Amino acid sequence: MGILRCFKAVVAITILLFLNACSSLPPQLASDNPNLVTHYNVWQSQLQLKPEVRLGGVIAKVTNLADKTRVEIVNLPIDSAGKPDIDLEPTGRFVAYFPGFVDPVALADGRLITVLGNATGSETSEVGEYQYQFPTMDVTGFRLWRVEERVVIYDRYSDFYPCYGIACNDIHFQPRQGRVIKDVR
Structure with a gap:
């Protein structure tokens, strides 16, 4: 029962932090x-x-x-x-x-x-x-x-997840795409 209470507390704190991080004046x-x-x-x-x-x-x-x-x-x-x-x-x-x-x-x-x-x-x-x-x-x-920049990378993923062996070879050698996102904080 103690683990369940701890889990609920962590979830509640996470939700509060998320709501606090949402845009507010x-x-x-x-x-x-x-x-x-x-x-x-x-x-x-x-x-x-x-x-x-x-x-x-x-x-x-x-x-x-x-x-x-x-x-x-x-x-x-x-x-x-x-x-x-x-x-x-x-x-x-x-x-x-x-x-x-x-x-x-x-x-x-x-x-x-x-x-x-x-x-x-x-x-x-x-x-x-x-x-x-x-x-x-x-x-x-x-x-x-301030303006914060972050980079978002788009990867190709295999149809097999988790991917093991030969099915994963094409993932590791594909070029990556990305874009810079600017957020005002």
Whole structure:
């Protein structure tokens, strides 16, 4: 009976770890606001309302000012866990203001980020030589993400499994195929 209890405990712990590993919104990005805006185009259409916003993307530029840090972000759509979708095209740019000093190394250009904050309107600045109208926000929470790569290998398997002797010879000498999968974590 002790082995059965131990087995049940291991299964329960495994299930809990699996459920915990499933995509869920990080606490620093959580909001109880039912009118939270999570789409860039919706935010642009509601700039005058100054809604609470959760958006993500790629950091393009970081500028430290006297009392805050200006972070220019190239918007990428986010999923329900707040992760930017690196397989989709950017939909625009926005500026997120962080209170105080934030080290530019921590928010380095090219990093993936999701920010939560209150919209403050818009400002005009340049992207190269082009004048661009940036929606702006004051950040109340954020999460930096990293891209993990893993390789998936596809093997040919014999019809005989487990395979012994001559039936297995063709498996060991076939070329392998694979692909790199990129996940945001």
